[in-house]
Amino acid sequence: MKPFASSLRGLKLSAIATSLLMALPAWAVDPFTLKDIRVEGLQRVEPGTVFASLPFRIGDQYTDDKGSSAIRALFGLGLFSDVRLQINGDVLVVIVEERPSVADVSFTGIKEFDAEVLKKALREVGLAEGRPFDKALADRAEQELKRQYINRSMYAAQVVTTVTPGERNRVNLNFNVVEGEVAKIKDIRIVGNQAFSESTLRDLFDLDTGGWMSWYTKADRYSRAKLNADLETLRSYYLARGYLEFKVESTQVAISPDKQDMSVTINISEGNRFVVSSVALEGEYLGKEQEFKSLVSIRAGEAYNAEDVARTVKAFTDYFGAFGYAFAQVEAAPLIDRVNNRVAFALRAQPSRRVYVRRINVEGNNRTRDEIIRREFRQFESAWYDSDRIRLSRDRIDRLGFFTEVGIDTEPVPGTNDQVDLTVTVAEKPTGNLSIGAGYSQADKLSLIASIKQENVFGSGNYLGLDLNTSSYNRQFVLSTTNPYFTQDGVSRTFDLYYKTTRPYDAQGGDYEIATPGVGVRFGVPFTETDTVFFGVGAERVKVKEGDQLPEAYRDQGGTYLPATIGWARDNRDSALVPTEGRLQRLNSEFGLGGDRRYAKLTYQFQQYLPITRQYTFAFNTELGVGKGLGGKTFPVLRNFYGGGLGSVRGFEQGTLGPTSAVIGSTTGETVNIGGARNIVFNAEFIAPFPGAGNDRTLRWFAFVDAGNVYGESESVDFSKMRSSVGVGLSWISPVGPLRFALANPVRKFSGDRIQKFQFQIGTSF
Template sequence: MKKLKNCVRGLTLTAIASSVLAALPAWAVEPFMLKDIRVEGLQRVEPGTVFASLPFRIGDTYSDDKGTAAIRALFGLGLFNDVRLQVNDDVLVVIVEERPTVADVSFSGVREFDKDALLASLRDVGLAEGRPFDKALADRAEQELKRQYINRSMYTTQVVTTVTPIDRNRVNLNFSVSEGDVAKIHEIRVVGNKAFAESTLRNLFDLDTGGWLSWYTKSDRYERSKLNADLESLRSYYLQRGYLDFKIDSTQVAISPDKEKMSVTINITEGERFVVSEVKLEGQYFGKEEDFKSLVEIEVGQAYNAEEVSRTIKNFTDFFGSFGYAFARVEAVPTIDRATNQVSFSLQAQPARRVYVRRINIEGNNRTRDEVIRREFRQLESSWYDSDRIRLSRDRVDRLGFFTEVSIGTEPVPGSNDQVDLTVTVVERPTGNLAIGAGYSQADKLSLIANINVENVFGTGNYVALDLNTSDYSRQFVLSTTDPYFTKDGVSRTFDAYYKTQQPYDAQGGDYTITTKGLGVKFGVPFTERDTVYFGIGGEKVEIEEGNELPEAYLGQDGTYIPATVGWTRDERDSALVPTTGRMQRFNTELGIGGDRRYAKLSYQFQQYIPLNKQYTLAFNTELGAGKGLGGDPFPVLRNFTGGGLGSVRGFDQGTLGPKSAVVGSTTGETVSIGGARKLVLNAEFIAPFPGAGNDRTLRWFGFVDAGNIYGEDESIDMSQLRSSVGFGISWISPIGPLRFAYAHPVRKFDGDKIQKFQFQIGTSF
């Protein structure tokens, strides 16, 4: 009997036999106490991984059930092709055969996708370098690659996987892809429409049957996500025009036998058009019913509009939030009278409970210090929740210009019914720029550039700039520093030191120079949340070295200037980088209080951004300027306003609008632009996201209309002398700075104007 027992212990237990073990009692092992456990066959897997998965330890009693459980646990790791157990003299030997490890994943024949994107998709199904490999995993990887191509309407794509074994039980994988042709949308049908033409409804869709830009927009490629978005646009279109019972019955997508053409058919039921008969308030409004009624955007007597209902609900919840009710529930309950096609709404409010903000958390600021963000917050911890202050805080953080995205989420505090936490999530953008090299622009031609420009030094929110520029027309050395919180109350301080030499842009071949050396200091005092008043003083020394093509107006303009400045800014925009709504006003006064020149210079700028929807924005810009000499002196020519080019009236050469001066010693009557003491510039832009920009909200295109001119000190602003242009352009907050390209066609021009239709700039918004 004893010999039989030892013989049975020497038998091998295999992984596949876990079920067989239960069916063959002749192989059964009598329970015994384990003296030792050994593992054989490991190459890359750590022994500790195996031991941790076993349901027993040395000294435990071993049984068939525990052996079966051990095999199942080891297979469950997904690391082994085979697992066997052997028992010899109370010692358990675990014999494993490891699955190969993926050493490299490569692709051939891939043109449609970036290979990193495909690697990421394969990683989601478990295939990646360093992970175990088996045939089932390769099959899943093939199906995932085909799915990615199907999402791009490439239904004929074929994928062949080649597995190449290499040393140390590793494999290289190559996916050979035959992409085939793209299946394009051949037809889109809307069936069941009566109130609106089919062509009108199809124009709502991003998907279409192709056009001259389809090679770029790929709008003729079927994607389920795009179709869902188009269906939502269709539904919104009807619901905004009174069709309360509108529904989409079905959507059929058919593909031709050759898998190259697709047709989409959308079946709809419009229903009847309903008119709003009444809007009433129900629930708890804390005696502020009249205030809430003023927020109602649902118009009685007009067609039902789902968007107006949504905006009204948002207005109500925001108003409740402004006095602490963060979780107020507002429902617009309709009562439908189908006999008269009328609908009335009951706005039912349940304010729930008033809550405090326990804590404000900040996420995403890897470089920017928490303090820089927190000091912009007007919603304080341990105070009542106030949606107005939270919205203001978000806008203030966004206007810092350090982040491409700023959002604030509200989360209930577990175990508390009157507290919430706010989570501020930011996405930082590069705020520093180091450049050493050469540059080229239309205004300055070839130049050597060296600059360090950091808007958020060491994450402190401070600004430091050091610029060295050696161009044909403008050479400068500028050092500037700004501390936005020079005092705890938010008073900013800016120091400037500069040395500049320049020539006017249109002085060709001239060898005279204007040298300006200066120092200045400016303080910004916040008077309200959105209003800042600036005070500053500086000193300049201007020297003019006469030479060829020197304008006569520049004679006698050298000397000492001591300007004092007083300015005011009110910024109500939602963002400093890419504003879509709000208003910005800026007024500045510069007074020559000392030195060789007495003068006054006033300027005013007004910007208004009007959102048409989430994507499109109208922007308006107005700039006015006036200068006057004091004490009987004329206004200094070197303080003149200039116009033309980007930032002014596009389509006209940079700085060439306005009065001109004769050139010293010219016998041909040559004149050059010198600007003027009065300025009027008007700009209007239609702004939209650039096709294919994805989540980059800083890349946009725009169409524009510009008008403006520069006038002399003794001239009145004559509207008949305005220059104007129309055009389009692209703006982008790129890693190297704000880029702006514009093509303009002058609509109103006069003899002698210098035209420049294509212009580009790294700099300002308008």
């Protein structure tokens, strides 16, 4: 083999030397004037692409330097595998060999990814259908595919590329993937901890060694990004408890030879626990030292807490910003006494210069119109920079519910020292919602409720909703539309159009029907940034078609209703979907002052979310309602409150609590539930992460206690007659939308109550 290899090297060197000697006469040419330029070897590339890259034109003087520049420029296009120049008299011939183009990209053996996801990843490294191809590109594509699998903890994945030539100098690429098994974390060790147990610290992590819910959380799959996030959580935990000099010394991640098991070791240095000895203000505070002192969260005599320090610095910066000082510098400088384990802080402030906002830019809104975002701004262009107004603007945009992320960046205007531009960056989310609710009982069988809603129709910020109830006994069609900016001052307007019918529950041939067509209009007037007052009017015509099984209470309820409404709402919960803290209040009233009915109806709802720890939340809900007839008339039965089921007292069938009415013509004393003029509901929930799901807020379980009842207008509120239940439930923000289950056990019930222990609601986004 060695003599053969030596001979082969000799042949190669000889060929290279011969090529160089043959090329020398071609380059060693005297300058001359080009009379023509021809291109040979093109198949797909346009001749104009070649001519545009040449550093000379017909009529120009040709030199060896220009020839070298031409070859470099053509190779730089990335379209050719070979480029040569030939000179025939005064004519230059450019001979090229095109690189093959990619005709098709396919995958074999992939299960973990969708093919389109992988094609998008390869497109980012330059490999896509229609683009030029070379071996180096295929190698980069293989590495990118392996990287995608490594991100999913599939370290054993193997990729083999097959290149198949096709017609017209094109190639087909097939990536054959052997995925292998997922590498899972088998061990997480924390070394160097003294103050806290290893189990306590590991509970802070999202990564874990697996459990029965790992199929959902995938927390036992190693990810560098997840590990970094866990290390930050660990660091924050120590820094919030006085360990000023805490450090993560190193992390080691080891993988088994078969690439199936992983071990993570974290070495930490806790340091000593420090107590704050004093806090002093230094620097320029605009003559408002007392106001700034009131913003200090750091307390002398208490353990050092990095969160208090960060909170104080932010409060100072924001307060400077409220006076137009967008670039104020605030530093919390520690003076550490390691002998006594004490630390003193000097809060040094330099306001810098006052600026005003030149321009507000909006980015990321591919669907939502600019004006929908801009009208929520309370910071105006050409006005002094005000951090309070900017923060309020950001919150108002976020509360629209159209975006998953909202950020505002401040950028200095080049060439000036007193102007800034604000850039609002949003990430849009689906704003449509399709909801389905279901229940099952012996009387009602399976009933379905569906609604389709779009909160941002055509990016206009307007709301459009359609509610349908397909129950055999209570059907409804409701169409609603809301313009949140009916006026430039933010007054909203809502139109409602509905048609509702009620039929008997009894399956023994009842055929009565109550039909209620109606329309309504409501307006919402913002009195403050957090308080809105609503008022509106409506009209409906109730038709009672008498028949078998008609409740006596419904007999005289037909006629014209002209309701007028007024209400108030305040909501400062941290999230409408998975709240953990904050409060919601609603107060609504309805008056029947015209038509055939005179009545008043008042409802009040109070919700409070109290965070117990980072993982656990206590929630409390109260709903009170009262109705009364006016002008000597009774309260209309069709305006009654209903109790029982989800949103009320779980464990009892929907709408079955409270007074009943005898059925006309019944010989068995049959009665039906008709609701009541007074409603009381109390709900309490303890919310926690689902076992095995770690800190995932999208999957939580809850234990609840419900109590409540509905009373007639002439009844006194008797708490001894209240129904109550206890139970557990599951709340999951699934990939297809919100889902909620409840399993309840009535602990206070009475004869005749209709029990429904299992209930659920499903919602999905599109």
